[in-house]
Amino acid sequence: MVKRIALFNHKGGVSKTTTTFNLGWMLASKGKRVIMVDADPQCNLTGLVLGYKGLSELDNYYQKHPERNLQAALAPAFESRPKEITAVECIETKGRRNLFLLPGSIKLSEYEVTLGIAQELSGSIQTLQNLPGSFSYVLAKTAEAYNADYILLDMNPSLSSINQNLLLTSDYFLIPTSPDYFSVMALDSLSTVIPRWADWSRKAQTLQILTSATYPFPNVSPKFLGIIIQKYRPRSGVPAKGFQKWVNEIKTTVTDKLSPVLNRYGLLLPESTYKEAGVGKDFCLSEIADFNTLIAKSQSARTPIYALSPKQIGSGGIILKNTIKSRDAFKGIFNDLATTILALTR
DSSP, X not given: OOEEEEEOOSSSSSOHHHHHHHHHHHHHHTTOOEEEEEEOTTOHHHHHHHTOOSHHHHHHHHHHOTTSSHHHHHHHHHTTOSSOOOOOOOEEOTTOTTEEEEOOOGGGGGGHHHHHHHTTTOTTHHHHTTSTTXXXXXXXXXXXXXXXSEEEEEEOSSOOHHHHHHHHTSSEEEEEEOSSHHXXXXXXXXXXXXXXXXXXXXXXXXXXXXXTSSSOOOOOOOEEEEEEEEEEOEETTEEOHHHHHHHHHHHHHIXXXXXXXXXXXXXXXXXXXXXXXXXOTTOEEEEEEOOTTHHHHHHHHTSOGGGOOHHHHTOOHXXXXXXXXXXXXXXXXXXXXXXHHHHHTO
8 A cells, every 4th residue: 555655844845846856766676656746836856857857848738738736636635626536647757667756736725725724623624624635636646547556645845734634644744954043943832833733633533424425524643653864064064063953953852742643643653663674763864964066966867866977977087087986875874764764654
Protein backbone atom coordinates (compact mmCIF):
# COMPACT_ATOMS: atom_id res chain seq x y z
CA MET A 1 0.00 0.00 0.00
CA VAL A 2 1.24 3.50 -0.84
CA LYS A 3 2.68 5.58 1.99
CA ARG A 4 2.09 9.32 1.99
CA ILE A 5 4.73 11.58 3.52
CA ALA A 6 3.98 15.28 3.97
CA LEU A 7 6.92 17.68 4.06
CA PHE A 8 5.58 20.58 6.07
CA ASN A 9 6.73 23.71 7.85
CA HIS A 10 4.83 27.00 7.83
CA LYS A 11 8.18 28.79 7.83
CA GLY A 12 9.49 29.41 4.34
CA GLY A 13 13.04 29.04 3.07
CA VAL A 14 13.73 25.63 4.63
CA SER A 15 14.29 23.76 1.33
CA LYS A 16 11.07 21.73 1.29
CA THR A 17 11.08 21.57 -2.50
CA THR A 18 14.78 20.69 -2.76
CA THR A 19 14.37 18.01 -0.11
CA THR A 20 11.30 16.55 -1.84
CA PHE A 21 13.16 16.31 -5.14
CA ASN A 22 16.41 14.90 -3.77
CA LEU A 23 14.66 12.46 -1.40
CA GLY A 24 12.21 11.32 -4.06
CA TRP A 25 15.05 10.65 -6.50
CA MET A 26 16.98 8.67 -3.89
CA LEU A 27 13.95 6.56 -2.93
CA ALA A 28 13.36 5.84 -6.62
CA SER A 29 17.01 4.85 -7.02
CA LYS A 30 16.40 2.28 -4.28
CA GLY A 31 13.68 0.64 -6.36
CA LYS A 32 10.62 2.45 -5.00
CA ARG A 33 7.96 3.98 -7.22
CA VAL A 34 7.54 7.55 -6.05
CA ILE A 35 5.08 10.32 -6.88
CA MET A 36 6.10 13.83 -5.91
CA VAL A 37 3.04 16.06 -5.47
CA ASP A 38 3.42 19.81 -5.92
CA ALA A 39 0.83 21.11 -3.46
CA ASP A 40 2.38 24.58 -3.32
CA PRO A 41 0.66 27.15 -5.60
CA GLN A 42 4.09 28.69 -6.22
CA CYS A 43 4.82 25.52 -8.26
CA ASN A 44 8.57 25.49 -7.62
CA LEU A 45 8.71 21.70 -7.74
CA THR A 46 6.83 21.64 -11.03
CA GLY A 47 9.20 24.19 -12.51
CA LEU A 48 12.22 22.26 -11.24
CA VAL A 49 11.16 18.91 -12.69
CA LEU A 50 10.00 20.35 -16.01
CA GLY A 51 12.94 22.73 -16.33
CA TYR A 52 10.72 25.80 -16.54
CA LYS A 53 12.14 29.15 -15.51
CA GLY A 54 9.11 31.42 -15.45
CA LEU A 55 5.35 31.81 -15.42
CA SER A 56 5.13 32.01 -19.20
CA GLU A 57 6.54 28.51 -19.57
CA LEU A 58 4.15 27.21 -16.91
CA ASP A 59 1.26 28.92 -18.69
CA ASN A 60 2.20 27.13 -21.89
CA TYR A 61 2.20 23.82 -20.02
CA TYR A 62 -1.28 24.41 -18.58
CA GLN A 63 -2.62 25.37 -22.00
CA LYS A 64 -1.25 22.18 -23.56
CA HIS A 65 -2.14 19.91 -20.62
CA PRO A 66 -5.10 21.51 -18.81
CA GLU A 67 -6.03 18.34 -16.89
CA ARG A 68 -2.55 17.32 -15.74
CA ASN A 69 -2.32 19.17 -12.43
CA LEU A 70 -3.65 18.90 -8.89
CA GLN A 71 -6.15 21.75 -9.13
CA ALA A 72 -7.75 20.39 -12.29
CA ALA A 73 -7.99 16.93 -10.71
CA LEU A 74 -9.96 18.38 -7.79
CA ALA A 75 -12.29 20.47 -9.96
CA PRO A 76 -15.08 17.85 -10.13
CA ALA A 77 -15.54 18.22 -6.37
CA PHE A 78 -14.87 21.93 -5.95
CA GLU A 79 -16.68 23.12 -9.06
CA SER A 80 -19.52 20.56 -8.98
CA ARG A 81 -18.64 19.18 -12.37
CA PRO A 82 -20.72 16.22 -13.59
CA LYS A 83 -17.87 13.75 -13.53
CA GLU A 84 -15.97 11.80 -10.90
CA ILE A 85 -12.43 12.53 -9.74
CA THR A 86 -9.96 10.29 -11.55
CA ALA A 87 -6.22 9.63 -11.40
CA VAL A 88 -3.94 12.39 -12.65
CA GLU A 89 -1.66 11.63 -15.57
CA CYS A 90 1.72 12.29 -13.97
CA ILE A 91 5.02 13.22 -15.60
CA GLU A 92 7.96 10.83 -15.40
CA THR A 93 11.03 12.67 -14.17
CA LYS A 94 13.80 12.99 -16.73
CA GLY A 95 16.78 10.78 -15.88
CA ARG A 96 15.15 8.83 -13.05
CA ARG A 97 12.94 5.87 -13.75
CA ASN A 98 10.03 5.27 -11.32
CA LEU A 99 9.96 8.92 -10.18
CA PHE A 100 6.85 10.88 -11.15
CA LEU A 101 5.54 14.41 -10.72
CA LEU A 102 1.93 15.34 -10.07
CA PRO A 103 2.16 18.99 -11.18
CA GLY A 104 0.85 21.87 -9.13
CA SER A 105 -1.14 24.92 -10.17
CA ILE A 106 -1.28 28.49 -8.96
CA LYS A 107 -5.07 28.14 -9.17
CA LEU A 108 -5.03 25.62 -6.32
CA SER A 109 -5.15 28.55 -3.90
CA GLU A 110 -8.61 29.40 -5.24
CA TYR A 111 -9.96 26.38 -3.33
CA GLU A 112 -8.68 27.55 0.07
CA VAL A 113 -11.74 29.46 1.21
CA THR A 114 -14.28 26.85 0.14
CA LEU A 115 -12.30 24.05 1.77
CA GLY A 116 -11.92 26.12 4.93
CA ILE A 117 -15.67 26.55 5.16
CA ALA A 118 -16.23 22.84 4.59
CA GLN A 119 -13.71 21.96 7.30
CA GLU A 120 -15.45 24.11 9.88
CA LEU A 121 -18.00 21.27 9.97
CA SER A 122 -20.87 23.71 10.16
CA GLY A 123 -24.51 23.24 9.20
CA SER A 124 -23.63 24.00 5.58
CA ILE A 125 -21.55 20.82 5.35
CA GLN A 126 -24.35 19.02 3.47
CA THR A 127 -23.53 20.95 0.31
CA LEU A 128 -19.75 20.66 0.83
CA GLN A 129 -19.49 17.10 2.10
CA ASN A 130 -17.25 15.87 -0.73
CA LEU A 131 -14.53 18.48 -0.29
CA PRO A 132 -12.62 17.34 2.84
CA GLY A 133 -12.07 13.86 1.39
CA SER A 134 -11.33 14.92 -2.18
CA PHE A 135 -7.60 15.52 -1.74
CA SER A 136 -7.06 12.09 -0.26
CA TYR A 137 -9.22 10.51 -2.95
CA VAL A 138 -7.30 11.97 -5.89
CA LEU A 139 -3.98 10.95 -4.35
CA ALA A 140 -5.23 7.42 -3.72
CA LYS A 141 -6.51 7.09 -7.31
CA THR A 142 -3.26 8.40 -8.76
CA ALA A 143 -1.13 6.16 -6.53
CA GLU A 144 -3.20 3.18 -7.62
CA ALA A 145 -2.79 4.05 -11.30
CA TYR A 146 1.00 4.23 -10.96
CA ASN A 147 1.41 1.41 -8.45
CA ALA A 148 3.26 3.88 -6.24
CA ASP A 149 5.11 2.93 -3.08
CA TYR A 150 5.48 6.49 -1.80
CA ILE A 151 3.85 9.87 -2.26
CA LEU A 152 5.89 12.89 -1.19
CA LEU A 153 3.85 16.06 -0.64
CA ASP A 154 5.66 19.37 -1.15
CA MET A 155 3.46 21.80 0.78
CA ASN A 156 3.38 25.59 0.89
CA PRO A 157 4.68 27.53 3.92
CA SER A 158 1.38 28.46 5.56
CA LEU A 159 -1.26 27.34 8.05
CA SER A 160 -3.83 27.01 5.29
CA SER A 161 -6.88 24.78 5.15
CA ILE A 162 -5.27 22.82 2.30
CA ASN A 163 -2.16 22.15 4.39
CA GLN A 164 -4.34 21.13 7.32
CA ASN A 165 -6.12 18.64 5.09
CA LEU A 166 -3.01 17.24 3.41
CA LEU A 167 -1.06 16.83 6.64
CA LEU A 168 -3.83 15.13 8.59
CA THR A 169 -4.71 12.74 5.75
CA SER A 170 -1.09 11.65 5.27
CA ASP A 171 0.45 8.56 6.83
CA TYR A 172 3.61 10.35 7.94
CA PHE A 173 5.07 13.83 8.10
CA LEU A 174 8.51 15.33 8.48
CA ILE A 175 9.50 18.91 9.19
CA PRO A 176 12.39 20.54 7.29
CA THR A 177 14.02 23.37 9.26
CA SER A 178 16.93 25.78 8.96
CA PRO A 179 19.19 26.79 11.86
CA ASP A 180 17.73 30.15 12.84
CA TYR A 181 15.44 31.82 15.34
CA PHE A 182 12.39 31.60 13.09
CA SER A 183 12.59 27.82 12.76
CA VAL A 184 12.64 27.53 16.54
CA MET A 185 9.55 29.74 16.74
CA ALA A 186 7.86 27.74 13.97
CA LEU A 187 8.39 24.48 15.85
CA ASP A 188 7.04 26.10 19.00
CA SER A 189 3.98 27.20 17.03
CA LEU A 190 3.46 23.75 15.50
CA SER A 191 3.28 22.22 18.96
CA THR A 192 -0.03 24.10 19.27
CA VAL A 193 -1.24 24.02 15.67
CA ILE A 194 -0.82 20.31 14.89
CA PRO A 195 -2.77 19.10 17.96
CA ARG A 196 -5.59 21.50 17.06
CA TRP A 197 -5.62 20.12 13.54
CA ALA A 198 -5.57 16.57 14.93
CA ASP A 199 -8.67 17.34 17.01
CA TRP A 200 -10.40 18.56 13.85
CA SER A 201 -9.44 15.40 11.96
CA ARG A 202 -10.72 13.10 14.70
CA LYS A 203 -14.02 14.93 14.75
CA ALA A 204 -14.27 14.71 10.96
CA GLN A 205 -13.70 10.96 11.11
CA THR A 206 -16.78 10.54 13.32
CA LEU A 207 -19.17 12.38 11.01
CA GLN A 208 -21.16 10.03 8.83
CA ILE A 209 -21.83 12.80 6.34
CA LEU A 210 -18.08 12.91 5.62
CA THR A 211 -17.23 9.24 5.90
CA SER A 212 -20.09 8.25 3.58
CA ALA A 213 -19.46 11.01 1.03
CA THR A 214 -18.60 10.27 -2.59
CA TYR A 215 -15.04 11.13 -1.60
CA PRO A 216 -14.87 9.77 1.97
CA PHE A 217 -12.77 11.46 4.59
CA PRO A 218 -10.12 8.86 5.53
CA ASN A 219 -9.57 7.31 8.92
CA VAL A 220 -5.87 8.01 9.38
CA SER A 221 -3.56 9.46 12.03
CA PRO A 222 -0.24 10.75 10.62
CA LYS A 223 2.96 9.81 12.42
CA PHE A 224 5.90 12.15 12.92
CA LEU A 225 9.06 10.88 11.24
CA GLY A 226 11.32 13.67 12.45
CA ILE A 227 13.05 16.88 11.42
CA ILE A 228 15.72 17.75 8.90
CA ILE A 229 18.11 20.61 9.68
CA GLN A 230 19.69 22.16 6.61
CA LYS A 231 21.21 25.26 5.00
CA TYR A 232 23.98 25.81 7.55
CA ARG A 233 27.57 26.73 6.77
CA PRO A 234 29.95 23.95 7.78
CA ARG A 235 33.34 24.22 9.43
CA SER A 236 35.48 21.09 9.66
CA GLY A 237 32.45 18.99 8.69
CA VAL A 238 30.08 20.36 11.36
CA PRO A 239 27.93 23.50 11.62
CA ALA A 240 29.87 26.68 12.30
CA LYS A 241 29.49 28.06 15.82
CA GLY A 242 26.72 30.55 15.00
CA PHE A 243 24.66 27.86 13.30
CA GLN A 244 25.34 25.22 15.93
CA LYS A 245 23.57 27.36 18.52
CA TRP A 246 20.35 27.22 16.53
CA VAL A 247 20.80 23.55 15.66
CA ASN A 248 20.88 22.87 19.39
CA GLU A 249 17.86 25.12 19.99
CA ILE A 250 15.86 23.31 17.32
CA LYS A 251 16.67 19.90 18.77
CA THR A 252 15.81 21.06 22.28
CA THR A 253 12.46 22.46 21.13
CA VAL A 254 11.59 19.19 19.40
CA THR A 255 12.69 17.10 22.38
CA ASP A 256 11.12 19.19 25.15
CA LYS A 257 8.04 20.67 23.53
CA LEU A 258 6.95 19.31 20.14
CA SER A 259 7.46 15.57 20.58
CA PRO A 260 5.75 15.30 24.01
CA VAL A 261 2.66 17.01 22.57
CA LEU A 262 2.67 14.79 19.50
CA ASN A 263 2.99 11.75 21.75
CA ARG A 264 -0.08 12.77 23.76
CA TYR A 265 -2.06 12.98 20.53
CA GLY A 266 -0.87 9.61 19.24
CA LEU A 267 1.17 11.15 16.42
CA LEU A 268 4.43 9.34 17.12
CA LEU A 269 5.61 5.93 16.01
CA PRO A 270 6.46 3.33 18.67
CA GLU A 271 9.68 4.22 20.47
CA SER A 272 11.23 0.95 19.31
CA THR A 273 10.69 1.93 15.65
CA TYR A 274 12.75 5.10 16.04
CA LYS A 275 15.42 3.24 17.95
CA GLU A 276 15.75 0.48 15.36
CA ALA A 277 16.01 3.09 12.60
CA GLY A 278 18.79 4.90 14.48
CA VAL A 279 16.72 8.02 15.26
CA GLY A 280 17.52 9.70 18.56
CA LYS A 281 15.28 11.46 21.04
CA ASP A 282 15.78 14.76 19.19
CA PHE A 283 14.10 13.16 16.12
CA CYS A 284 16.75 14.65 13.85
CA LEU A 285 16.88 12.55 10.68
CA SER A 286 19.65 14.48 8.98
CA GLU A 287 21.82 17.61 9.13
CA ILE A 288 22.51 18.95 5.65
CA ALA A 289 24.95 21.77 4.92
CA ASP A 290 24.25 24.59 2.47
CA PHE A 291 24.46 23.39 -1.14
CA ASN A 292 26.12 26.67 -2.21
CA THR A 293 26.79 26.77 -5.98
CA LEU A 294 25.67 23.17 -6.43
CA ILE A 295 22.01 24.13 -6.04
CA ALA A 296 22.03 26.32 -9.15
CA LYS A 297 23.75 23.58 -11.17
CA SER A 298 21.26 21.03 -9.86
CA GLN A 299 18.28 23.15 -10.86
CA SER A 300 19.73 23.87 -14.28
CA ALA A 301 20.37 20.16 -14.90
CA ARG A 302 17.05 19.07 -13.32
CA THR A 303 19.14 16.57 -11.39
CA PRO A 304 19.78 16.09 -7.66
CA ILE A 305 22.93 17.64 -6.24
CA TYR A 306 24.44 14.22 -5.58
CA ALA A 307 23.77 12.94 -9.13
CA LEU A 308 25.51 15.75 -11.04
CA SER A 309 28.05 14.57 -13.60
CA PRO A 310 31.43 16.32 -14.06
CA LYS A 311 30.07 17.77 -17.29
CA GLN A 312 27.02 19.17 -15.48
CA ILE A 313 29.25 20.59 -12.75
CA GLY A 314 31.14 22.38 -15.52
CA SER A 315 34.45 23.04 -13.77
CA GLY A 316 37.93 21.60 -13.97
CA GLY A 317 41.09 21.05 -11.97
CA ILE A 318 41.03 21.46 -8.21
CA ILE A 319 37.60 23.13 -8.29
CA LEU A 320 36.07 20.08 -9.98
CA LYS A 321 37.86 17.76 -7.58
CA ASN A 322 36.54 19.62 -4.52
CA THR A 323 33.05 19.89 -5.99
CA ILE A 324 32.90 16.15 -6.67
CA LYS A 325 33.98 15.56 -3.10
CA SER A 326 31.07 17.73 -1.88
CA ARG A 327 28.69 16.03 -4.31
CA ASP A 328 29.62 12.60 -3.02
CA ALA A 329 29.22 13.75 0.58
CA PHE A 330 25.67 14.86 -0.20
CA LYS A 331 25.00 11.52 -1.84
CA GLY A 332 25.94 9.78 1.39
CA ILE A 333 23.70 12.10 3.40
CA PHE A 334 20.62 11.56 1.21
CA ASN A 335 21.29 7.84 0.99
CA ASP A 336 21.29 7.65 4.78
CA LEU A 337 18.16 9.82 4.97
CA ALA A 338 16.28 7.61 2.52
CA THR A 339 17.43 4.46 4.32
CA THR A 340 16.18 5.89 7.63
CA ILE A 341 12.80 6.81 6.16
CA LEU A 342 12.43 3.34 4.64
CA ALA A 343 13.15 1.84 8.06
CA LEU A 344 10.63 4.13 9.81
CA THR A 345 7.86 3.44 7.29
CA ARG A 346 8.35 -0.27 6.64
